[in-house]
Amino acid sequence: MPQAESHIIVKDLTMAYGDFVVMRDLSFSINRGDVFIIMGGSGCGKSTMMTILIGLKSPAKGQVFYDEVDFWGADQETKDRIIRRAGVMYQSGALWSSMTLAENVALPLETYTDLNPSQIREVVKLKLALVGLAGFEEFYPSEISGGMQKRAGIARAMAMDPEVLFFDEPSAGLDPVSSRRLDELILQLSESLRTTMVVVTHELASIFNIGNNSVFLDASLRTMTATGDPKKLLGETKDPTLRLFLTRGEKSQP
Amino acid sequence: MSTPGELLLEQPSEATLKVILSGRWKLQKNLPNADEVVRKLDGTPTVGDVGIDALGVDDWDSGLLVFLVDLRKYCLEKKIRLKSRGLPQGVSSLLELATAVPEKKDARKAEGRVTFLTNIGDQTLDFFRSCGDLLEFVGEATVAFSKLLRGKAQYRRSDLWLILESCSGQALPIVTLISFLVGMILAFIGGIQLQMFGAQIYLANLVGIAMVRLMAAIMTGIVMAGRTGGAFAAQLGTMQVNQEIDALKTLGISPMEYLVLPRMLALAMMMPFLALYANVMGVLGGALVAMSMPGINATQYYKQTVAALSLWDLGIGLFSSIVFGVIVALSGCMRGIQCGRSASAVGDAATSAVVTAIVGIIVATAIITIITNMLGV
Numbered sequence: 001m002p003q004a005e006s007h008i009i010v011k012d013l014t015m016a017y018g019d020f021v022v023m024r025d026l027s028f029s030i031n032r033g034d035v036f037i038i039m040g041g042s043g044c045g046k047s048t049m050m051t052i053l054i055g056l057k058s059p060a061k062g063q064v065f066y067d068e069v070d071f072w073g074a075d076q077e078t079k080d081r082i083i084r085r086a087g088v089m090y091q092s093g094a095l096w097s098s099m100t101l102a103e104n105v106a107l108p109l110e111t112y113t114d115l116n117p118s119q120i121r122e123v124v125k126l127k128l129a130l131v132g133l134a135g136f137e138e139f140y141p142s143e144i145s146g147g148m149q150k151r152a153g154i155a156r157a158m159a160m161d162p163e164v165l166f167f168d169e170p171s172a173g174l175d176p177v178s179s180r181r182l183d184e185l186i187l188q189l190s191e192s193l194r195t196t197m198v199v200v201t202h203e204l205a206s207i208f209n210i211g212n213n214s215v216f217l218d219a220s221l222r223t224m225t226a227t228g229d230p231k232k233l234l235g236e237t238k239d240p241t242l243r244l245f246l247t248r249g250e251k252s253q254p
Numbered sequence: 255m256s257t258p259g260e261l262l263l264e265q266p267s268e269a270t271l272k273v274i275l276s277g278r279w280k281l282q283k284n285l286p287n288a289d290e291v292v293r294k295l296d297g298t299p300t301v302g303d304v305g306i307d308a309l310g311v312d313d314w315d316s317g318l319l320v321f322l323v324d325l326r327k328y329c330l331e332k333k334i335r336l337k338s339r340g341l342p343q344g345v346s347s348l349l350e351l352a353t354a355v356p357e358k359k360d361a362r363k364a365e366g367r368v369t370f371l372t373n374i375g376d377q378t379l380d381f382f383r384s385c386g387d388l389l390e391f392v393g394e395a396t397v398a399f400s401k402l403l404r405g406k407a408q409y410r411r412s413d414l415w416l417i418l419e420s421c422s423g424q425a426l427p428i429v430t431l432i433s434f435l436v437g438m439i440l441a442f443i444g445g446i447q448l449q450m451f452g453a454q455i456y457l458a459n460l461v462g463i464a465m466v467r468l469m470a471a472i473m474t475g476i477v478m479a480g481r482t483g484g485a486f487a488a489q490l491g492t493m494q495v496n497q498e499i500d501a502l503k504t505l506g507i508s509p510m511e512y513l514v515l516p517r518m519l520a521l522a523m524m525m526p527f528l529a530l531y532a533n534v535m536g537v538l539g540g541a542l543v544a545m546s547m548p549g550i551n552a553t554q555y556y557k558q559t560v561a562a563l564s565l566w567d568l569g570i571g572l573f574s575s576i577v578f579g580v581i582v583a584l585s586g587c588m589r590g591i592q593c594g595r596s597a598s599a600v601g602d603a604a605t606s607a608v609v610t611a612i613v614g615i616i617v618a619t620a621i622i623t624i625i626t627n628m629l630g631v
Contacts, residue, residue: 097596114283122320123281129323130351135358142595161281161315188351192344 004031006065007164007196008053013062015048021060021222022048028215028227035190035197035210037230040217041245046200047091049217050168053198055083066164084112087157091169093149095141101128101152102137108159127155131185147178154185164196165189171203183209204248208234216242256312261286268300273325276310279318288324295334304329309340318345323352391588395518398510402519407511417520421482425528428481432473433465433532437539440464445547454547458558461540467567468574470532472619474525475578479611483586486517487607490590491600499591509591518583525579526572533571566631574622578615585611 006029013026022045030036038046051057053064055071064071066082074082095104105124109115115123128134131151141149150170157165167186171179187210190197201207207214207230214233216226218241225239234246259279264272273291295301304325311318322341326349329336338346368376401407444460490513493499499509537559544550589607593599 098598113281115281116283119281119283119285119287119320122287122324123316126316126320126323126352129353129355129357130348132355134352134355135360140596185351188347192347192351194344 004034006030007032007034007067008198009063009065009068010053011063011065013052013064014060015045015052015057016060023217023222023224024061025223026062026215026217028224030196030198031213032196033190033194034213035186035199037207037211037214038198038200038217039202039207039214039230039245041202041219044217044219046202046217047168050088050166050198050200054086054088054166055079084160085163086166087160087162087164088166089150089153089157089168089170091172093141093146093153095149095152095156097141100138100140101133101144101155104141104152105156105159108156112160123159127158128152130158130189131155147174147182150174150182151185154189158189158193161193162195164198167197167199167201169201169203170199171201171206176205179203179206180209186210202245204246207246216245218242258282259285259311259317261290263291263294265298265301268298270303270305271295271298271301272305272307274307274310275318275321276312278312279314279321281315281317285317286321288321288328291325292328295328295332301334303335303337306336306338307340308338308342308345311340311342314342314345318342319348319352322349326353387592388588391591392584394510395514395584395587398508398515399518401511402515407515408507409512409516414516414520417516418524420485421478421520422524422527425478425481425524426531428477429474429528429532430535432477433470433535434539436469436473437461437465437536437541438543440469440536441540441543445543449547454544454550455554455558457540457544457547457550458555459562461544462537462559462562463567465536465540466533466563466571468571468619468623470536471525471529471571471574471578472615473536474528474532474575475582475615476612478521478525478528478579479582479585479608479615482521483582483607483611484604486583486586487590487593487603488600490587491593491603494591494593495595495597495600514583514587514591517587518580521579521583522576523579525575525582529571529575533568570622570626570631574619577618577622581614581618582611585614 008030010029011027014024015022015026026049038049040046048057052059058072063073066085069078069082071079071082095101096107099107102121102124105127106120109120109123113120124137125134128137131154133148133151133155136144136148136152141152144152154165154167170182170186174182183206186197186199189195190210197210199206199210211230214227214230215224216233217223218225218239220241226233226237226242230246233242237243237246257277259275259277259282262274262276264274266272271291271294279285291304295304306322306325308318322338322345326336328334398407440461441457445454445457448454448456448460490499493513499513502509502512541552541555544555545552586607589603589610593603
């Protein structure tokens with residue numbers, strides 16, 4: 001069996017807002033091609049963790065390595081290069097409301113590649129088709145549903161063929177069927193593209209459906225208490241907080 | 255390092271075309287596209303089978319997918335069989351994914367050119383629609399105001415105090431600057447003409463009457479339209495985007511009473527005070543210029559100003575300022591509440607609020623001037 005290759009490594013990380021420490025001593029590894037879940041209760045710092053991984057907020061302490069390059073210790077040029085290899089889908093989609101879906105997806109391609117307009121059009125069409133939005137190129141975000149906005153957000157995140165895709169609460173605000181479809185889309189993209197997926201979520205159905213690796217952030221202890229395949233964690237963990245989380249607080253059957 | 259993506263076409267028989275792909279098929283400017291294959295197929299209609307050989311592809315991304323999707327679409331249209339071998343792992347499933355949901359043809363928006371006449375027609379209809387909206391809004395505001403007079407309006411007193419503060423003390427610096435400068439400008443322009451007749455003392459009449467009767471109220475109104483009216487539109491527009499106004503409506507709270515009324519009241523209450531202050535500043539600005547002219551001192555200027563002004567002038571100025579306050583508040587709130595649900599719509603609402611308020615102020619000034627002339631005051 002081939003040895004899994006580490007893509008992102010988080011080492012001794014502490015997250016804080018001013019003097020207030022959100023989480024400390026976080027160390028885990030995300031392998032290339034993983035669907036990695038950052039899980040934990042509401043307010044535990046999952047989204048903060050993601051903002052540190054994507055370079056929007058610096059950690060109070062510790063390191064984040066992308067392919068063995070220390071992201072927060074690197075110069076700005078290296079940081080920009082690393083971040084350009086990542087795509088992010090935000091919780092609300094965060095599509096630019098004054099642009100059509102096609103323009104939203106095209107912007108990173110226009111900014112960072114020398115592709116001609118017809119090539120960009122083709123790529124945009126492909127990305128929107130991959131998320132099931134073929135034909136919606138000329139629509140504005142306000143003219144499509146919440147689920148479609150999320151899918152358009154994924155298309156934009158994939159515009160540059162990133163090596164790692166981040167998803168912040170992808171199922172938030174979606175009905176169970178749309179949520180399931182979005183999970184399937186994430187899985188299909190992960191299997192086809194072999195892109196590393198990092199998903200911030202507390203939706204158990206999503207965690208077990210798509211995740212093959214995870215970290216659990218415990219809000220009460222302000223640190224991580226487990227890392228690994230969530231399905232295995234459910235069977236093996238003795239940590240009562242994690243068990244409570246993974247079983248939705250339901251008492252085990254006698 | 256592998257070579258850039260290459261495309262080779264072979265035709266082993268009349269009915270078969272072989273498409274051989276090799277190298278690095280990653281997005282780049284000169285990557286071959288499906289048009290080359292399409293041109294070949296158009297030129298040889300005998301071809302019924304296309305075989306893709308991708309064994310030589312070293313690396314790939316969306317560049318390869320775009321090529322394959324386009325070729326597949328063309329082959330489907332022309333009923334040409336398409337076979338492939340050696341496609342990299344994941345490409346086939348991504349091709350399936352890209353075509354899993356068929357393109358929604360009726361979703362595409364009509365892209366017809368709008369003719370000049372259509373444009374004029376649309377603009378005219380928009381104008382009448384906005385006039386209707388304006389009347390409806392003014393009507394609702396009047397109803398809300400009548401409820402306030404009966405003590406039945408729902409609004410938070412604390413909001414009213416906050417808005418009062420923001421459109422009174424906080425507006426003083428800009429009102430000071432603008433009215434002082436307007437007073438000086440009036441004095442400069444008038445002074446040059448009056449000096450030719452040795453009548454520079456009447457500068458006090460010119461500046462005093464112009465400022466107190468009209469200019470102070472107009473300038474304060476325009477400053478407040480830009481400063482406060484725009485802010486009202488942006489606040490309410492953002493509330494519209496965040497569905498906060500919908501939340502008020504679903505709770506049975508009238509946005510007109512809860513949001514518009516305190517803003518309208520605050521501006522209507524504060525505008526006379528601001529206009530009064532602007533009067534003083536404008537007269538002081540005029541005095542500064544006048545005193546630099548020969549034969550005028552501060553006492554003379556003061557006495558001449560007091561003699562020139564009547565209570566009617568002051569009353570008309572203050573009445574105008576109240577009207578302008580209501581116009582600025584209504585324009586800001588109306589554009590905010592009419593705001594769309596996007597970030598750019600908030601910007602448009604703020605701009606539109608300022609333009610509407612300034613147009614409203616000018617129209618109201620004209621009406622007030624005509625009426626006062628007719629009444630002989």
